Amino acid sequence: MVINGLMNELLPYELRDALTLSTADVVRRLRARLSPTHTVVIDEAEGLAPNQLFDAARAYLASLTGTASAARRLRASRVDEAQGILVTMDHGEETVDVHDGVTYTWRLVSRDVAGNSGSFASHGSGAGQHGRRGPHGGCHRSFELSFHKKHKEQALASYLPFVVDAAKAIRDRHRDLKMHMIEYDAWTPVDLRHPSTFDTIAMDGDLKRSVMDDLERFVGRKDYYRRTGRAWKRGYLLYGPPGTGKSSLVAAMANYLKFDIYDLELTEVKSNSDLRRLLVGMSNRSILVVEDIDCSVDLPQRGHEGGERRARHSFIGGEDNEDKVTLSGLLNFVDGLWSTSGEERIIVFTTNYKERLDPALLRPGRMDMHIHMGYCTSESFRILARTTTSSKMTTPYIRRSRS
Ligand SMILES: Nc1ncnc2c1ncn2[C@@H]1O[C@H](COP(=O)(O)OP(=O)(O)OP(=O)(O)O)[C@@H](O)[C@H]1O
Incomplete structure (x- = not known):
């Protein structure tokens, strides 16, 4: 104890340290020096x-x-x-x-x-x-x-x-993709296990290639978006008859890019302020999907069939809600706050009736790419046949089946 105390008093720290080291430590330190x-x-x-x-x-x-x-x-x-x-x-x-x-x-x-x-x-x-x-x-x-x-x-x-x-x-x-849905006014994630990929999507080959190229260009242009001061976002409008693969294409895009999906069911959103909160709460590298846009917001040119839903949506608590969600509100958020509060974001609108859409949505520059999902061609039928039967269909079979 006394010797220890004296050593602490008299010897400089480096020397004390050296004396307490094991031989192996000394050798290691010397070796490191040299x-x-x-x-x-x-x-x-x-x-x-x-x-x-x-x-x-x-x-x-x-x-x-x-x-x-x-x-x-x-x-x-x-x-x-x-x-x-x-x-x-x-x-x-x-x-x-x-x-x-x-x-x-x-x-x-x-x-x-x-x-x-x-x-x-x-x-x-x-x-x-x-x-x-x-x-x-x-x-x-x-x-x-x-x-x-x-x-x-x-x-x-x-x-x-x-x-x-x-x-x-x-x-x-390797990351697990998530699908976020609105529950109790907030995003709730569930695992996205949709098997759809660009291999399984049946659509025109050139169109498919151009969608894939567009996505690749988008994610690879970080510097371009920075340099030009543009928001790093991209918009796609998918339109076509029911059951032609619009939702499947969204899943294929998510699987391809490894982006999460945020499914924005507008009829679940009570007000513009809720919408703003939800949009700001999204993560980067994600796809915001608004399905059946013609049915979910108050569109001026919607016919009789939309009236009931419009009435339900516009009135909250029995009173006319001034803060109700509108298409222009949504588009403003998307162009403004949403664009500037995140990066690498994609927005997809789907509709079965493009002709019913508000011209504001169709305006050039609003949606970067309009993608028509139509009924099966021979090419897309071959893809469907291959993915459902796992065996290659031959062209003669397709010809026969079409006649
Ligand atoms: N082009 C396609 N390629 C691959 N699968 C398809 C295609 N079209 C339809 N399907 C299959 O049909 C089913 C319905 O497709 P999906 O929900 O993607 O269509 P949709 O256009 O989104 O329909 P809706 O307009 O009714 O929402 C899915 O199980 C999907 O696998």
Whole structure:
């Protein structure tokens, strides 16, 4: 005790620290001093919050494991159906990645939670055992990213952001899509498990290609929208007779882009202020769908059949509601607040009766693309036949069936 006290009084901190280190720690520190390698430590958590960079590195490295990874011990897990099997390296293992000509070495390291025994990097099965105690194995996990010191700037300014972007793309590919519906005046998400894709949609091939191209162009033009100061949104009007695949096309778009769907049932929205709240509450990378737009809002040219619904919708609590939802209100929100409060958003209106729509909706520039979903052509029938029977229909069969 006395000696300890004297040491604390008399010796500088660095020397005290050195005296209390184990030989292994001293060797490690010396080696680090002399090595031309720099290391960035990415801890699993920052305080109580998870470190997003750790999660990104984990997802990114999982995509390399099995190809670039030199790791001999791997961990495999499956947390949910959409995620599939996630293969990551085990504690103490290394993965080498080459990016822009620079070699990066990733190592997964575990440290004792108590911290009183210093740090350790686990090796092989023994360390793996150690790493399985407590929360995440009773240890703090970190990735150590090493590279030659002359590439420090490239590693921090270019490689790490690249890893974050790559992880985001990987997660988007595996993410569970949601369909949000209005319940008790708020969005309620449910899993979107609609099987429709552009492969299963039966429609004219050129039209299908142009829709896909348009979507791809839209999501790939972030810089264009930024540069020109335009809202990053796109509008589609789907029209055609009932049962011709309009809803299925919306699901195919969502599955293609990995966007959530927000199903805006306008008859559930009591007022413009509720509508505004709902629109602002949407996430980015999503599709807002207003089905049967000709039936859901107060359209001036709607005939007799719409009258009943209009009356029901316009009166709330027995009084004429000044704040009622109107098409112009909706379009104003979409062009204004909604456009500026988010990014990468798509709005789709569907209707069975294009001719009944308010001209405001059909005005050039309002909806970017008008898509006609008509009755089956021979081409679309072939697609339907293929997807329903899983066997290829031959052209002669189609010809026969049409005659
Ligand atoms: N073009 C199509 N391609 C693939 N499936 C289709 C197509 N048209 C219709 N179907 C099938 O028919 C059913 C009804 O289609 P869907 O609900 O997409 O049509 P809709 O045009 O949205 O109908 P509504 O106008 O009545 O809402 C779905 O099960 C869908 O799989």
